Amino acid sequence: MDWLQVTILALIQGLTEFLPISSSAHLILPSQLFGWEDQGLAFDVGVHVGTLSAVMLYFRKDIVTMIGAWLNSLRGRMSPEGWLAWYVALATIPAVAFGLAINDIIDVYGRSILVIAGTTLIFGALLWWADVNRTEVRPLEKITLKDAMIIGVAQAVALIPGTSRSGITITAALMLGLERQAAARFSFLLSIPVILGAGMLKGKELMETGTDAQWVMVAGGAAIAAVSAYSCIHLFLKWLDRIGMLPFVIYRLALGVALLAIYFMA
Template structure:
């Protein structure tokens, strides 16, 4: 690999690590380098690697909470249901709509949803919705009051993230804020929901990689995985630390600017309409 390929690896892995958890859409960011700088696709193995990196990051960051939830879930199977056990079941319930949407509509989204125009539109629309939800928030609830209806609503919102540009974290945080949850609870539940979703998406890509017998530059993949993991851990920590102080306004402004940039690319760059 030459120097420019290492630059691409570093840059794209950081993008994946940051945008997986910030409410700004990873697909919107991953399409810009190819359109503006002519970068080639890094390959399926690299895609699997950075997904493994971000999955490892969120599991590492919430390792203590996840261990508590896992033990509580196990206890719930024997009829000993407590608050943590209930939360673990609600995470599972909220994951089901996204899994169903991916199974039923994944092919249609791949065929029709990956154009710059679609991504620009969803980046703008769901950015405005995030702003509205944050401005109208009541912050009267925490995850302790999370119920079946809440999990279903947030889960249905997460299913919309199948459309590129929506942002999985953005739409789930938006839904939680609209349901009256405080910012920290909304963000933490969103991060917990990301684990089975990233695991599912990474597993499908891993199966595809196995079936293709893909040959890859594994040092390149390994470095990308590590960079994605480190950047994702830093992103989660700083996002939760600064969330109550800065709110959603910086991310909304960023999304609006990004959406306008994507529209400019769509209309100005030859071949970007596909």
Template sequence: MLWYHVVFLALIQGLTEFLPISSSAHLILPSQVLNWPDQGLAFDVAVHVGTLIAVVGYFWRDIYGIVKDWFAALAGGQSTQNSRLGWWVLIATVPAMVAGLCFNHAIEAHLRSIEVIAYTTIGFGILLWTSDRFFANLKAIHQLNLPSVLVIGIAQAFALIPGTSRSGVTMTAARFMGFSRDAAARFSFLLSIPIIVAAGGLKLIELCSGQQEFAVDWQALLWGVVLSAISAYLCIHLFLKWLSQIGFLPFMLYRLALGALLLWLVKVS
């Protein structure tokens, strides 16, 4: 990887992990469209570490309250909004974990094409805007319950398909059920923590279990962690700050434009 590959891919991972535009699609496309070398598992692990640092750093107060109250409730203490939110994050994570274990290899083998990414980018972009435009904007994050959490969790499982966007599909599901933009985004970001840990852990296991010897570019990995962490932190902050004003329309328009460009590339190739 050249230095600008490292910078571009780290910034793209940091920005797209939490925006509803699909980080997996944007990391796949440079190698397929620009003929860049595949960044490799080690770099994937590094940028996952960076985005994890960003989301934990941004929500550390929330995470501390959730973990403290969850363990207190588990030990027989009183149930609180925070302890229930801890359960909701864990429960909503299960469908994606199960789907990943069952279908990850099939998806890797058959659904990482530019054409698939184009159609999922367009389709789920339209669903995102529809949920935001035509459904209520009333419920707060503490109004989550088991049925709504299961719906969001099942929706998150679809993010295994490149181009879907984990943050986008979970926010879409929440908005369809009447949760506010802020509530949908905050729960989606909290929900990203176990998913990033799981995805990064699986890649790390694959990396450590590989039989082939290779040289690790530690400088590239360090820059990957730093740049993805900084860009992800800024992305979370600005997204939550501006979301109530701009809504999801700009993201749908971006997804439509990207999807159309990809379909054109497929046609002319």
């Protein structure tokens, strides 16, 4: 890779990991438009470390509070933060189970431009419907186990490329009556074990296969991904109530159409 490629791919990873616009849809575009080869496993691990560090840094106070509350829950002292920690953990289970069950199928059949274009369009329209018909009656403190598990199942669906993990989890949360801010914050907290797990799997694969990666570029990509992801989370939460989901829906629809054009004109 050169530094232009590192910068573009790291920015894509950092921004699309948390915006409801699908990282897999965007990561396909550089190779199609510029003919770039795969960036390599070491770079994938690096940008995952970057995005993980960004979300953990942003929610550091929440994480510390949740861990303490979770430990207290083991002693029988429950609190809203303790329940939230349990819900994040339990809601991660569907994605893990689903991933183990169909990962090979997705690798073979799910990574075509046509599939990604279809899911980008379909789940973009669903996000619009959920936002327009939201009730916004409950803050994050009022989330229930049932809510968490439904959102967790929705997150499992995001293993299909083009769906968008943040998009589908926010969609499900809005449908369940959570406020926009609550939906987004739970989605971001739920991303932590998923990104951590994905990074560990890729790291294990990297150690098994070895690499001749350019580590300066890997480190640079991780830093760019971290800064862009942190900025993305901050601005998204700051502007969410003002702009809603419509700009992201419009963008997804345009992206889906562009991917279809690439597919049928190739």
